[in-house]
Amino acid sequence: MSRNQIVRDAAGIKDFLAKVSNAPFLALDTETSGLDPHQDTLLLIQFGTADEQVLVDAQAVDAQALTPIFEHDRVVVMHNASFDLKMLENHYGPLLGLAQANIADTLAGEQLLRNGRKSDVVMQGFSLKALAERYAGMELDKSVRQGFYGIESIDDLSDSELFYAERDVEATWKIFAEQLPELRKEGLLRIAGLEGQAQYAFAELELKGCPVDVDSWRALMSDAQTQRGEARRALDTHFWDVADRDLFGGTTLNYNDDEQVMDALARLGLRLPNTRKEVLLATGHPAASALVNYREHQKLVSTYGEGFLAHVHGKTGRLHPRFRASGAITGRASCSEPNLQNIPAQSQFRACFRVPPERRLITADYVGAELRIIADQSGEPFFLKAIAQGQDLHALVATRLFGRKVSKTENPELRARAKAINFGLAYGMGSGGLAEQLGCRLHEAEQLLMAYFKAFPKVKAFLETSAEEGLRRGYVSTVGGRKYWLTDMRREGRDEGSLRRVAKNMPIQGTNADMIKLAMSRIVRRFRASAIDAFLVNMVHDELVVESAAQDADKALRAVEQEMMSAGAEFVKQVPMAVEAAIGESWEH
Template identity: 30%
Template sequence: MTFGKGCHLHLIDGSAFIFRAYHALPPLTRKSDGLPIGAVSGFCNMLFRYVSDDHGADAPTHVAVIFDKGSHTFRNDMYDLYKANRDEMPEDLRPQIPLTRDATRAFNIACEEMEGYEADDIIATLACQARDLGGRVTIVSSDKDLMQLVGDGVEMLDAMKNRRIDVEGVEEKFGVKPDRVVDVQALAGDSVDNVPGAPGIGIKTAALLINEFGSLEELLDRAEEIKQPKRRETLIEKREQIELSKKLVQLDCNTPLEFTLDDLEIKEPDPDTLLSFLTEMEFRTLTKRIADTLHVEAPVIPDTNPAGANPAEEAPDWPAIDPSAYEHVQTMEALQVWIDRITARGYVAIDTETTSLNEMQAALVGISLAVTPGEACYIPLRHTEGGSDDLFSSESRAEGQLDPETVLTALKPILEDDAILKIGQNMKYDAKIFAQNGVRIAPIDDTMLMSYALNSGIHNHGMDTLSERYLSHQPIPIKELLGTGKSAITFDKVAIDKAVGYAAEDADITLRLWHIFKPQLHTARVTTVYETLERPLVPVLAQMERHGIQVDRDTLSRMSGKFAQKMAQLEDEIHTLAGRKFNVGSPKQLGEILFDEMSLEGGKKGKTGAYATGADVLEDLATEHELPARILDWRQLSKLKSTYTDALQDHIDPDTGRVHTSYVQTGASTGRLASTDPNLQNIPVRTEEGRRIREAFVAPEGQTLLSLDYSQIELRILAHIADIKQLKQAFADGLDIHAMTASEMFDVPLDEMTPEIRRRAKAINFGVIYGISGFGLARQLRIPRGDAQDFINRYFERFPGIKTYMDDTVAFAKEHGFVQTLFGRKIHTPEISAKGPRAGFARRAAINAPIQGTAADIIRRAMIRMPAAIEGLPCKMLLQVHDELLFEVESGAADKVITAARDVMEGAAKPAVHLDVPLVVDAGQGANWAEAH
């Protein structure tokens, strides 16, 4: 087939694949001889995924992987500093480079490189040729240097985000059409490639200039016309450097290639060649997977090092995951066989299927079990059939099911047996379902929590993520069974034969993950974190969620009514002020009114091209005009109504009359909990109007709500970790910490302290916890940036331990790839050595994580100990809000509970950690949350 119209060439940027694979994976080595092969393994996985992906209308007819060769190219002859600031290639990556070529050839994909040219030039040449012949081109890369090629049938594909980049995408990035991208790059330069560009000009400014003058050449010729003196001088003086920069970024479409497009036609891989390469690399999982895909038998890879288990090694030698191999249990005899196997084994992976994600509403539909990888079963209990779409047709119980009560009675002894470990993924869910069926499941292990203890900050911990990452297997998507949107069905309507494969697969996957994670907990030294901070929290949270909190619907409904009235009034005022009607809730329309129609100052467009109309912007405008102030009022009411007084009513459970939130234990990388459906950790409190929403959270008749919260816990932890003498003393003396800071910084005696000075010190105290910057503090305090920087400098002078802590923490993160809390929780910081603005984010997150995380660990310890501490008292723990615990108690016992709970909370760090500062807990009580807080 000759390349031409109708053909579609895919060009894969090989180096990008390699580096992504290298950084995404732990340093795997080949078992037999220790050869580093992590990057090759990742590369093969990515390549395999890419070729087996259904690209739909963008499917390739021709494909090639393009690599860089050598480090000296014709660009170095023009400019010897080109790419001079690149880091050396990591030691363990270098030997893997030739193997990635072998891998590409093993997949029977064309693999091209050329001495003296960069991969980008080969890509450019091929793209030009293909385009000139009327074909389409997809460049698989997100490298901005390649964006100049886009257009005329050439597009890019960011394989990571699975996003295609077309002409518009390029314009978004560079502010100009692709054919002017090199002009912009020539001006802006590139610190990564060490392209000098024009000093002081970045992409934004460059795009502005190029769009004004049409081209770089025109701009340089007419540089005298530029108004800004500095910019004008730069362009005149640095002309040569800019022209050189353009040559450096301009890709060469005339690379002398020794092959033609026709050589790149897609070919099927030869199973023998491919499998022998994979076998040689000892990729057990991938070999099996690819053998399956090619419908040939997988070669056996000898286990050459059975004793010295390599924890980072790939999945062990298990049978492939095969949903059709699982057992459908439909007799008591068959169930008994499973019960016997479980009892003999001492552990079982378990998963429940239900009618709803909301555990309070969910009915148990079936149970799956696994004891050995590859062997799992599903016990359907409440599947229905018939029914269809007709409202009146009757649904009946499906065939092939055991009686739910009988099965639960048979399984209960196992589920509650202290000697049998129950393994699940997100066991809190299953524990709640079983609790509803009168079963108290224990003891447990939870693969989601293991993953969280091991890898917080690296990836999320859902089953799909874990399965793909650690088993290279994509589980059956639930939507294949249930459908999506309005037509989605519940699990009880799924045909049993389909349900078996899906449900048992989950148990199988969970069991495999458990086998992988269990030894890793020890080698990563997070067993204690998992066993003392994660696992024991599961039953505590399950209890709190099941109990819920009473919310008064009438109170909310009355508030909604009032808010609606006020909003209508405000809307009229706003329309009058604006001179026309518009949707007040649309930031886009509002921006146009404020900045285009009314021509107010300070309109700034964001990356989407819309004006920013956030509260900070509107507050600044409010001094000039009344409209922004009314908008702010309206927004506040709208938020309160839609998110709280309206939505909360929908969350009141019809059976219990209470609101049952769900805590996500693995939601926040720092160890904090997250609360969803509804989020009860962001109920308003800062404004008077908002705070009244808390009046709807009430105690039942004869009971009282108690709120206990840690006072300044993060600052106390900072004082301890950074070892700040003055702060520790102030906490020991029970002083006003912000006033103390202010006094120390601004040399004002405590008795002469003004609220303004104290306010500034408070902002700095919080800023420090967040990894302060002059810019951030300036914005917070609305003071000039220089002044803010002066404050910070003075703070560091007075409390030198803070600076040391920050520097040490960042250095630790750079060395180890994670930071730690006082209790050993690891928070990984994969971006810490990134380039550009991301580095700043990662740096601040690394500084904040040990502080926020230690506070999170402390309140978790308190929560875990709380049930025993309040046992026998007529009281329930209801909610956690990061540094606050909310209880419901029979009114007479309130003081007793406060004493008991406060003891637990104030002593929660001990005995594992002895803090140099006291932990202090404030308590309040009342008929509702507003009063208690």
């Protein structure tokens, strides 16, 4: 290993590609001085096969030199591709053509293969090191990586560090070579392809980040803090006679400590099984509702206060969360640091996610996605017809169930009941849960469910078949072919009811995830292909948020709508999907 194996120009890259032109795919990895593309440096790009690798000085080459690597007829395999894509995109810009590249991901592949059955193999996690050991018998010494942190140029890298960089390529290549037949055997090739193609979209989400108006947000949190103070004083008056008092006219109770709160409530005569909101409100006691009120403001201040704002990036002034493309076992994405998938839905909060006047935000939702999936998968004629005619399904179901005219204005309480069942279905809800949800008697909920399934037998059949098949085969799957094995749940001793609910829910929730991931990958490609100045800034399970230049907003909206619809049509065949999209300056709907 010597320094002259480092390539610093387009010719070197071309020569190497010619040498490996017969390889079915190439593996690629990068070395960076840190994890933050806006802060840290891309040092090395290494790629190749199991036998031959090349190191590219990232600082010495331009996008033009690298484009041949990512031509669409070549599969480029990475481990946790969104990270490398993020660093590459930031360093070279859209010229590199990453949005159109044909990406495969060994991390995504492994997650698909092991989803719900981690306990089948000796797992050391999903790191490249762990997979290299298990699939290729290779020892990767990750301590070497420490050497890259803070480095500015590859001239500072030692031979052992360069050797390590090459070994990562070799390992990634070998892992993918082993995963491929496994994926094929399990029928996971299609979904693995979809996951690979979605990596760039997730990289874009993280890299571009989400715009937030910090001053407006802080003002909301300041209000919450004030109201939390008032709420705490109100609580003190309620508990004054049953608690110790401090020197400042308050009680010594810590209202954040459920045990203390439960004891204090008991002294007021309220003996509760827990201190959940519904249980507190059901008592009708003023101290209980005061506690609910306090908690609401406390939640805002703690979860969405300074800790949240600490994630605003010093250089970009935006939020750059981490998205895990398959963070949920159902195939849904998850988001953290900060989580942009649980921002309060009230408009004053969403309104803080705002762009300057020359920019626009486009919000686009799948309308009733899960219900449409249920309709499609079950083939329930009543559902299919109502959706095809664009009618209000909740209202129609209510009319059918209760024998009375129901719409959003006539008997809306009956519509709400039908809606509760329609939603609950996807979660495998039983009569107990429904009674809780509706605040009615158990036997009333039982009768309601019976009437529902009698009216819509194919819905019942679909859900029960999911549960039965899941238990029999040991796994459930989505329309996109994603699988979820019940192996780990069984080993954890989860009861059958729990398994059945998961088996009912995963195909629905997971198909929704398949669908929006395909939409995302098509949208980002379309933006590039059509030279639309727009990019993704958030995704919340069945909703996408896109930022665009004001003059491109109409085109961006049409692209988002069309791609969401066409992606939906690949998974939901019997009914049309519906997308509600709007252009604005904030995330407010």
